[in-house]
Amino acid sequence: xxxxxxxxxxxxxxxxxxxxxxxxxxxxxxxxxxxxxxxxxxxxxxxxxxxxxxxxxxxxxxxxxxxxxxxxxxxxxxxxxxxxxxxxxxxxxxxxxxxxxxxxxxxxxxxxxxxxxxxxxxxxxxxxxxxxxxxxxxxxxxxxxxxxxxxxxxxxxxxxxxxxxxxxxxxxxxxxxxxxxxxxxxxxxxxxxxxxxxxxxxxxxxxxxxxxxxxxxxxxxxxxxxxxxxxxxxxxxxxxxxxxxxxxxxxxxxxxxxxxxxxxxxxxxxxxxxxxxxxxxxxxxxxxxxxxxxxxxxxxxxxxxxxxxxxxxxxxxxxxxxxxxxxxxx
Amino acid sequence: xxxxxxxxxxxxxxxxxxxxxxxxxxxxxxxxxxxxxxxxxxxxxxxxxxxxxxxxxxxxxxxxxxxxxxxxxxxxxxxxxxxxxxxxxxxxxxxxxxxxxxxxxxxxxxxxxxxxxxxxxxxxxxxxxxxxxxxxxxxxxxxxxxxxxxxxxxxxxxxxxxxxxxxxxxxxxxxxxxxxxxxxxxxxxxxxxxxxxxxxxxxxxxxxxxxxxxxxxxxxxxxxxxxxxxxxxxxxxxxxxxxxxxxxxxxxxxxxxxxxxxxxxxxxxxxxxxxxxxxxxxxxxxxxxxxxxxxxxxxxxxxxxxxxxxxxxxxxxxxxxxxxxxxxxx
Amino acid sequence: xxxxxxxxxxxxxxxxxxxxxxxxxxxxxxxxxxxxxxxxxxxxxxxxxxxxxxxxxxxxxxxxxxxxxxxxxxxxxxxxxxxxxxxxxxxxxxxxxxxxxxxxxxxxxxxxxxxxxxxxxxxxxxxxxxxxxxxxxxxxxxxxxxxxxxxxxxxxxxxxxxxxxxxxxxxxxxxxxxxxxxxxxxxxxxxxxxxxxxxxxxxxxxxxxxxxxxxxxxxxxxxxxxxxxxxxxxxxxxxxxxxxxxxxxxxxxxxxxxxxxxxxxxxxxxxxxxxxxxxxxxxxxxxxxxxxxxxxxxxxxxxxxxxxxxxxxxxxxxxxxxxxxxxxxx
Numbered sequence: 004x005x006x007x008x009x010x011x012x013x014x015x016x017x018x019x020x021x022x023x024x025x026x027x028x029x030x031x032x033x034x035x036x037x038x039x040x041x042x043x044x045x046x047x048x049x050x051x052x053x054x055x056x057x058x059x060x061x062x063x064x065x066x067x068x069x070x071x072x073x074x075x076x077x078x079x080x081x082x083x084x085x086x087x088x089x090x091x092x093x094x095x096x097x098x099x100x101x102x103x104x105x106x107x108x109x110x111x112x113x114x115x116x117x118x119x120x121x122x123x124x125x126x127x128x129x130x131x132x133x134x135x136x137x138x139x140x141x142x143x144x145x146x147x148x149x150x151x152x153x154x155x156x157x158x159x160x161x162x163x164x165x166x167x168x169x170x171x172x173x174x175x176x177x178x179x180x181x182x183x184x185x186x187x188x189x190x191x192x193x194x195x196x197x198x199x200x201x202x203x204x205x206x207x208x209x210x211x212x213x214x215x216x217x218x219x220x221x222x223x224x225x226x227x228x229x230x231x232x233x234x235x236x237x238x239x240x241x242x243x244x245x246x247x248x249x250x251x252x253x254x255x256x257x258x259x260x261x262x263x264x265x266x267x268x269x270x271x272x273x274x275x276x277x278x279x280x281x282x283x284x285x286x287x288x289x290x291x292x293x294x295x296x297x298x299x300x301x302x303x304x305x306x307x308x309x310x311x312x313x314x315x316x317x318x319x320x321x322x323x324x325x326x327x328x329x330x331x332x333x
Numbered sequence: 334x335x336x337x338x339x340x341x342x343x344x345x346x347x348x349x350x351x352x353x354x355x356x357x358x359x360x361x362x363x364x365x366x367x368x369x370x371x372x373x374x375x376x377x378x379x380x381x382x383x384x385x386x387x388x389x390x391x392x393x394x395x396x397x398x399x400x401x402x403x404x405x406x407x408x409x410x411x412x413x414x415x416x417x418x419x420x421x422x423x424x425x426x427x428x429x430x431x432x433x434x435x436x437x438x439x440x441x442x443x444x445x446x447x448x449x450x451x452x453x454x455x456x457x458x459x460x461x462x463x464x465x466x467x468x469x470x471x472x473x474x475x476x477x478x479x480x481x482x483x484x485x486x487x488x489x490x491x492x493x494x495x496x497x498x499x500x501x502x503x504x505x506x507x508x509x510x511x512x513x514x515x516x517x518x519x520x521x522x523x524x525x526x527x528x529x530x531x532x533x534x535x536x537x538x539x540x541x542x543x544x545x546x547x548x549x550x551x552x553x554x555x556x557x558x559x560x561x562x563x564x565x566x567x568x569x570x571x572x573x574x575x576x577x578x579x580x581x582x583x584x585x586x587x588x589x590x591x592x593x594x595x596x597x598x599x600x601x602x603x604x605x606x607x608x609x610x611x612x613x614x615x616x617x618x619x620x621x622x623x624x625x626x627x628x629x630x631x632x633x634x635x636x637x638x639x640x641x642x643x644x645x646x647x648x649x650x651x652x653x654x655x656x657x658x659x660x661x662x663x
Numbered sequence: 664x665x666x667x668x669x670x671x672x673x674x675x676x677x678x679x680x681x682x683x684x685x686x687x688x689x690x691x692x693x694x695x696x697x698x699x700x701x702x703x704x705x706x707x708x709x710x711x712x713x714x715x716x717x718x719x720x721x722x723x724x725x726x727x728x729x730x731x732x733x734x735x736x737x738x739x740x741x742x743x744x745x746x747x748x749x750x751x752x753x754x755x756x757x758x759x760x761x762x763x764x765x766x767x768x769x770x771x772x773x774x775x776x777x778x779x780x781x782x783x784x785x786x787x788x789x790x791x792x793x794x795x796x797x798x799x800x801x802x803x804x805x806x807x808x809x810x811x812x813x814x815x816x817x818x819x820x821x822x823x824x825x826x827x828x829x830x831x832x833x834x835x836x837x838x839x840x841x842x843x844x845x846x847x848x849x850x851x852x853x854x855x856x857x858x859x860x861x862x863x864x865x866x867x868x869x870x871x872x873x874x875x876x877x878x879x880x881x882x883x884x885x886x887x888x889x890x891x892x893x894x895x896x897x898x899x900x901x902x903x904x905x906x907x908x909x910x911x912x913x914x915x916x917x918x919x920x921x922x923x924x925x926x927x928x929x930x931x932x933x934x935x936x937x938x939x940x941x942x943x944x945x946x947x948x949x950x951x952x953x954x955x956x957x958x959x960x961x962x963x964x965x966x967x968x969x970x971x972x973x974x975x976x977x978x979x980x981x982x983x984x985x986x987x988x989x990x991x992x993x
Contacts, residue, residue, distance in 0.1 A: 041722065049405060055399055059397075067719075067722045071714070075710070075714070076714075077711055084958075085958065087959055088840045089840075094955075097974070100973075100974045100977070104977055104981070106719070294422045313430075363699070385731070624758075626752065627740075627745070628747060629747055629748050648761075651764070
């Protein structure tokens with residue numbers, strides 16, 4: 004039984020093969036790999052791209068899809084051993100057990116909640132599903148990872164440059180009114196270092212990623228011939244970049260002192276991808292996972308320019324996810 | 334690429350052809366025109382008939398359907414050039430761009446919001462989608478128009494009278510606890526005048542439709558041999574009618590003085606379709622788009638009588654929409 | 664036209680045939696009985712098992728499914744003859760009429776609301792749908808009955824014991840933070856007595872089921888050679904049981920004095936299925952319809968033991984519902 008949790012577990016060769024399969028599906032959208040398969044998509048958080056692209060992917064591979072939103076189910080309890088006399092009416096253990104009886108595979112979206120650092124660091128909801136499921140579970144963004152996005156990003160980079168090795172990507176933090184999770188950044192950083200890219204991670208102080216993620220990225224870069232460096236000056240970070248990859252996330256401060264974290268973030272409104280920043284690059288492409296807050300994360304003139312590939316990334320979600328679904332059932 | 338925004342753009346011959354195709358689908362429900370097509374239905378507002386009938390229509394034409402509700406997506410921003418630091422997390426421009434990458438066509442429901450007259454008059458949300466979409470967009474009720482309803486109504490009238498020319502329809506305003514949009518009335522009035530019908534529009538003073546709509550209806554009537562007149566006495570309006578078509582809408586007052594609009598509406602509770610009104614007609618059929626508030630808009634004895642064709646209209650939504658989907662992909 | 668409202672209307676032979684068909688579908692999941700059929704599932708309340716299992720069942724029988732949640736439709740009015748100037752925008756009479764025009768059958772979930780005893784006793788919402796529908800309506804849990812659950816339970820018992828006759832089931836009330844409906848208990852009790860089982864119904868005083876249900880269960884037991892007795896001591900009730908079937912429900916007190924009902928329920932926290940209770944049985948299986956509140960209704964060690972068959976029951980929902988859908992269209 005094949006779960007799909009993150010790209011970390013895969014070799015660069017296997018990831019390259021996913022990219023190639025995605026590009027093949029972009030040419031020929033249909034297959035019968037999900038014939039007679041019922042796929043469930045469970046969204047504990049909002050979605051546009053993921054919901055639409057997995058629904059379409061499932062059907063174009065011959066399967067059927069049930070899309071489930073948290074609010075139409077019973078409120079789920081994730082603690083074990085608890086007396087369930089509060090708001091939660093159903094334990095995830097039963098929910099997972101039941102899904103396993105009806106479906107061939109389950110996609111799960113469970114964002115970091117930003118309340119309990121340990122819970123988010125351990126990717127608790129998602130790993131609970133992994134542990135108890137009797138069917139393959141695939142990650143539609145968990146507290147820690149968004150591997151479908153990272154794979155779509157690699158597909159896009161492959162289309163733009165034909166190769167990964169030696170290309171320079173600047174992953175830059177950006178301002179945002181809310182403290183967002185780190186999953187997209189984690190997955191992009193790890194996928195790119197794994198594929199031999201040179202990643203400059205630009206963020207203000209106190210917006211460090213988790214140490215374990217940074218260490219893993221360093222290891223991946225060491226193995227692949229890539230590199231990773233951290234820079235606190237956004238313009239300096241953009242120098243000679245082939246790609247500027249923007250994403251906002253909340254500081255780890257959010258867990259202990261959310262008000263201070265908000266104040267800090269509010270003081271960083273100049274962290275927006277603007278034409279000045281893009282002018283430092285090697286005519287870089289602009290990438291973002293979407294949804295994006297215009298003129299907060301990136302200015303209109305950048306995202307509307309012909310170097311912006313955000314829709315190409317979004318489209319490649321569809322093709323990348325077909326490659327993943329195909330792998331799960333191979 | 335064929336958008337379907339309103340019936341105004343079509344000749345009476347083409348509309349007649351839509352009606353005929355709808356009646357043909359009523360006989361033979363299936364086709365393969367949507368084979369391998371993924372259709373998205375995006376509801377920014379509630380729906381029963383439209384959701385169900387478009388889901389069934391899509392599948393009976395061989396396609397697949399993804400139904401999307403506003404609350405499961407990210408909150409959409411429709412302003413351009415704005416710094417998006419408020420509640421909206423995604424700009425419609427990206428949303429439309431993404432839908433265009435996954436789907437073959439997009440249906441959109443976006444009611445008038447009743448807050449900004451200019452926004453509603455320009456049908457801003459819908460026209461923004463039209464402008465930026467790379468796939469056909471069809472109208473599941475916008476601020477200004479509900480062409481699927483108008484077409485279903487024409488199908489119903491054709492079934493009842495075999496022809497449109499010269500038949501008299503009384504479109505009557507009705508009381509309602511809320512200030513509703515004008516889209517259904519606009520579309521019915523314009524479709525009927527286009528097809529050569531004599532329309533008497535009955536409403537209390539201050540419930541005028543927009544001037545541009547009235548002018549267009551006059552032009553259509555001039556070309557078709559139909560007519561349009563406005564009457565402020567509901568009983569007088571019903572005289573010799575073949576059809577009484579009821580609908581409530583809010584006064585344009587709502588934009589400047591909502592409290593006065595509410596007071597005015599509350600004073601008009603006698604504007605209900607009752608047996609006295611029906612007795613003035615030529616044994617008229619009763620039509621309404623549904624949902625309808627019983628004993629507010631129409632009395633039980635009228636809607637439950639054998640002259641009521643409200644369910645026939647609702648059923649014809651299904652067949653009419655198949656004609657539209659077929660046209661989009663022809 | 665075949666509605667499916669409860670198992671009460673069926674002979675034990677026909678119920679046995681449903682069980683056999685369900686077991687056959689467990690072996691061979693697919694059929695074409697719903698080819699070219701559009702099925703609507705209308706949920707006025709939350710669901711996990713019912714939604715998923717009916718979606719999968721419909722598709723595996725060759726049909727298409729539209730799943731509708733109350734909040735995406737217009738608020739429904741169930742009173743007749745009323746002036747609809749309140750929150751409800753659409754009368755069920757129109758809603759049912761419209762569904763009847765688009766779909767081949769309609770599944771409805773409408774829980775007891777616990778506000779008006781007469782309304783719940785008469786299963787008002789569900790019976791209104793039955794009365795006005797022009798298509799088959801099937802019960803996905805109404806105020807009074809949950810026949811799909813009862814049938815899945817019988818399938819499970821058949822798998823465990825090969826036969827029903829003479830087996831002893833203890834249906835035990837359990838504590839719960841909320842006053843739940845009685846539908847599951849009613850249907851289990853009636854189905855089991857109908858099939859010749861010996862049912863011990865254990866509950867605290869003031870948690871009597873409705874008199875009409877108890878009388879019907881007595882009649883069924885009389886005809887089938889089964890029996891039914893009521894016991895107020897949970898441990899005594901478990902003696903020699905083959906199955907312990909747990910379920911919570913609110914006292915009828917809730918209608919007249921909800922605060923007193925809550926106090927009474929709060930005083931009954933020892934009504935939990937624990938290992939002591941299970942030790943009194945004949946190595947009984949533990950059954951529950953799910954969702955279940957762990958350590959309130961049943962302790963972890965019981966539900967996690969190898970005598971717990973709650974997931975088997977949930978899976979059998981899928982197979983049982985295929986038998987019902989097949990019957991509706993036979």
